[in-house]
Amino acid sequence: MRNFNRTNIFFKKARKIIPLSSQTFSKSYLVYTLGRAPLFIERGEGAYVWDIDGNKYLDMISALLPVILGYQYPAVDRAIEKQLKKGIIFSLPSLLEYELAKELTKMIPCAQMVRFGKNGSDATAGAVRLARAVTKKERVAVCGYHGWQDWYIGVNPRNEGVPKAVKGLVHKFQYNDIQSLEKLFKRYKNEFAAVIMEPMNLEEPKNNFLEKVKEITHKNKALLIFDEIITGFRFGLGGAQKYFNVIPDLAAFGKSMANGMPISCVVGKREYMKKMEDIFFSFTFGGEALSLAAALATIKEIKEKKVIQVIWREGSYLERETQRLIEENRLENVMELKGKPCWQVFKIPDLVVKSYIQQKLIERGILWTGSHNMSFSHKRKDLNYLIKAYKEIFPSLKNAIDKGMLKKEILGKPIQGIYIR
Numbered sequence: 001m002r003n004f005n006r007t008n009i010f011f012k013k014a015r016k017i018i019p020l021s022s023q024t025f026s027k028s029y030l031v032y033t034l035g036r037a038p039l040f041i042e043r044g045e046g047a048y049v050w051d052i053d054g055n056k057y058l059d060m061i062s063a064l065l066p067v068i069l070g071y072q073y074p075a076v077d078r079a080i081e082k083q084l085k086k087g088i089i090f091s092l093p094s095l096l097e098y099e100l101a102k103e104l105t106k107m108i109p110c111a112q113m114v115r116f117g118k119n120g121s122d123a124t125a126g127a128v129r130l131a132r133a134v135t136k137k138e139r140v141a142v143c144g145y146h147g148w149q150d151w152y153i154g155v156n157p158r159n160e161g162v163p164k165a166v167k168g169l170v171h172k173f174q175y176n177d178i179q180s181l182e183k184l185f186k187r188y189k190n191e192f193a194a195v196i197m198e199p200m201n202l203e204e205p206k207n208n209f210l211e212k213v214k215e216i217t218h219k220n221k222a223l224l225i226f227d228e229i230i231t232g233f234r235f236g237l238g239g240a241q242k243y244f245n246v247i248p249d250l251a252a253f254g255k256s257m258a259n260g261m262p263i264s265c266v267v268g269k270r271e272y273m274k275k276m277e278d279i280f281f282s283f284t285f286g287g288e289a290l291s292l293a294a295a296l297a298t299i300k301e302i303k304e305k306k307v308i309q310v311i312w313r314e315g316s317y318l319e320r321e322t323q324r325l326i327e328e329n330r331l332e333n334v335m336e337l338k339g340k341p342c343w344q345v346f347k348i349p350d351l352v353v354k355s356y357i358q359q360k361l362i363e364r365g366i367l368w369t370g371s372h373n374m375s376f377s378h379k380r381k382d383l384n385y386l387i388k389a390y391k392e393i394f395p396s397l398k399n400a401i402d403k404g405m406l407k408k409e410i411l412g413k414p415i416q417g418i419y420i421r
């Protein structure tokens with residue numbers, strides 16, 4: 001059995017001075033079987049990470065998706081080191097901004113102009129502010145998760161601290177339910193500045209959903225923003241907009257842009273993006289050069305090594321085999337595997353079930369929080385190791401459920417969840 005002595009000691013210490021003991025909900029103790037799970041990572045290499053107790057894991061989380069190539073990926077690290085010798089950040093923009101913007105305008109269909117941010121939330125917030133400035137309207141329709149900031153997070157159950165007035169301007173609609181969006185446009189006639197959505201999350205778009213959203217958004221004189229923080233650089237270098245051939249007015253990219261270096265961007269049509277000069281979208285670390293250099297190296301590597309094709313091919317294999325095991329063990333009512341091969345997510349409503357699987361995977365040296373976040377470093381042997389683990393775990397899971405013994409099998413504290421959607 002794995003030892004988590006240092007982990008558990010440092011969790012107590014850290015939580016005394018760092019609320020949550022993490023900077024990110026989805027990297028916190030809330031999504032792990034506390035007591036029997038790692039909580040701090042010391043280093044990563046390829047598809048593997050080592051926790052502070054020296055335990056090694058095959059990492060299926062990929063740092064919540066930025067690590068698309070792998071940890072300590074040589075070509076990207078070399079680009080960072082090269083830039084480090086020139087400087088991290090300067091008092092004026094570097095030409096790397098121009099180079100990367102140029103590259104993005106070639107790759108992403110809606111991208112005629114580009115502005116950079118750091119987190120995905122910078123990009124979604126910037127795009128929404130821009131849409132409000134362009135349309136002179138205030139309401140925003142949302143579908144998916146779009147970051148931590150006030151303009152959006154009012155629709156989340158965890159929304160303490162967000163002013164009521166701001167909460168009142170954001171409205172949820174349902175994916176693949178065009179009527180839910182139509183209703184909003186009808187109720188608040190001519191009041192929407194933007195519709196922002198993840199072009200795809202767990203579900204595939206059905207009945208031309210994306211085309212219909214675009215049509216009614218424009219009919220109602222609002223801008224369509226695709227939140228491609230996850231899909232961008234995974235569905236393809238042109239994002240989901242290219243994959244589905246539905247081109248929005250604006251889009252936000254982040255996560256996989258630089259294999260883990262902090263960078264995001266707002267991209268879009270020139271007629272709207274030029275208004276960026278008037279709104280307030282400006283921060284000290286925008287244009288930080290190591291991340292720009294890393295992004296350029298990441299894009300080059302993705303192109304040269306055909307990374308997108310590889311993660312889709314390997315992801316399909318993993319998806320197929322996992323699906324087969326779910327069916328073989330008659331677990332379809334307990335879990336579903338959703339999403340596309342490059343990013344597959346388990347829908348597991350019962351957190352005790354999720355805790356059981358996680359605990360058993362951690363015992364086998366696999367770090368997992370309910371998704372397959374594919375990276376170029378996930379090799380066939382790694383995937384086979386995970387599949388073999390599912391093969392062993394799923395029958396015992398089914399057995400424990402049937403006997404009503406599941407809860408008793410969880411040794412740590414069951415996963416609590418974070419309710420971010």
Ligand SMILES: Cc1ncc(COP(=O)(O)O)c(C=O)c1O
Nearest residue numbers: 119120121145146147227229230
């Ligand atoms: C679809 C989507 N949009 C926006 C964000 C916010 O990005 P960040 O956490 O980098 O601010 C996320 C983060 O998970 C996301 O998944």
